[in-house]
Amino acid sequence: MGEFLGNWKRTALCAEFTKEDIGKEVTLMGWADTRRDLGALIFVDLRDRSGIMQVVFNESTFHGDFEDAGSIRSEFVLAVKGSIVERSEDTINAKIPTGLIEVKVTDLKILSKAETPPFDIADGAKVREELRLKYRYLDLRRPEMQKNLMLRNKIANSTRKFLSDNGFLDIETPMLTKSTPEGARDYLVPSRIHDGSFYALPQSPQLFKQILMVSGYDRYFQIVKCFRDEDLRADRQPEFTQIDTEMSFVEVDDVIGIHEQLLKTMFHEVMDIDVKLPLKRLTYQEAMERYGSDKPDTRFDLELKNISDIVENSDFKVFSSVVKSGGSVRAINAKGCANLFARREIDALVDYVKIYGAKGMAWITIREDGLNSPITKFMTQDEIDAIMSRMDGQIGDILFFVGDKNTVVFDSLGALRLKLAEKLNLIQPNTYDLLWVTEFPLFEYSEEEKRYVAVHHPFTSPMDEDIDKVKSDPQNARAKAYDIVLNGNEIGGGSIRIHNSELQEQMFEALGFTKEEAWERFGFLLEAFKYGTPPHGGLAYGLDRLAMLLTGSSSIRDVIAFPKVQNASCLMTQAPSCVDKKQLRELHIKIDE
């Protein structure tokens, strides 16, 4: 059993002492990191979230039972009293910030013993993620994880302060709310009191924050958990945190303007990086055309070029037929890389784009001795010349072509572009590239549901000049919707909302809802809108993704204290789990056996 603290008080965190403290009597508390036992002299690295301090037990000067010091093992929780002393020159440890000093221990309390941990509590220790998550409390002791969570805290604090200073009010919205089946799957919560009814956990506070605008809280924010019952990814968890904001009496530029200030402040305070404003902006159309993605990584080129017009009437039917049926043929030029790809590697890239629905990928290498390609023999010299000119094809280049319907062309070449950048090391580490993507389409056609669905959500306003298209040409209607993109990742998105009832009704009509369906689902919002609604709009960030990018982590699990694994379970708590029959009976729920 561990000893009690008694009247011992911690002087400061382990790594908060400096040369200035030499000679002081101090009390330190923390975990035993490594121990170097030389017999009558024992060194222990005492660790807490600030870092490490070496503490020394010397048999001749230690007041207590020296066997206690000898019994210290990894992860014991210790309190030590002693004095800060300067290290002699030959014993300085340049690897740690506190390496110039150490604590000469006179008194020790072993506050808690510890079993040998199942893995090393150290940075760089390679450990299976399964194990890290089962023993998350140990994993979270690692300095790297502590740094991540402390940086996440800094992002949240910087955001809170900025928004608060700029008149945004932090207002909480319910976690038990109404299911709105449009969009992602809801997590449902059965009601005990209402037999057969369910609450849903919010996918976002969207409707509530809009109602807050109706209520006159013209600047709102909340750092808030959101829930979506969809499959997980490296950057997607079923519960995640949004920095959610909404403002009244604004247009697109107003929202973008304040958020640029927020980002600038945050990058300065958290990362000590100076962000130049205004940020780059690309329209959705341009982002797709040039990068094949609505969240382009613009830290490198490898831009897409459309060659549809050149091959439209080509004898190479694979290309000409996709153009004639409304698709396109586009290409990427990997400058100077003709010799970097062996045939086997090209074939691997062809297989890679097939994941994204491409049926194949053509290529041309341009060498001193001419072109090498499986497709040039089907083309005229004029066509080849035109392609070379469009693609800026020069000796040493390799061109990759995909022809298909547009979504497949963009998806596959967009993905190929990222793959090539990774293979060719085109991305400078520690660079941060922020940009806006604007003018998203309002609708996209869902083959599955055989109707138009909202790209953003059904409350997103069309652009003023495209209002007529909501009825007449939904395919080409653009929205007042924007995303903020960092290094090829969508870190936030938002829109100006519809504040006009007639337009909102047109929207629902275009989405295939009857008036009754719209009222059944969103009636409370439509009702609220009848009583004086200001123009409003907002933006929400994914805090986890932002923290992932700013910490350089490869998964959001590394910036979430207790994340779930791919099948949405928690390895530490074993959630979700069965519940007993009595609990189910109270909820009026029967499980199919």
Add this chain to the structure above:
RNA sequence: GGCCUGGUAGUUCAGUUGGUUAGAACGCUAGCCUGUCACGCUAGAGGUCGAGAGUUCGAGUCUCUUCCAGGUCGCCA
């Protein structure tokens, strides 16, 4: 739901064409050691090769099923 990768000592891994008693490093245990900091030296313990079935004289290795973890496509208003 589909595809890909992985699972061998506490941990990270190696394990050849199916062939003797399954190895290494770190960690752990014990002893020695007054300037270590990846302490050192000596000795030692530690294995259901994810699980199940099959092929075989013989399976960590081959086949099938299944479980777990990761990546990804679909999905994510």
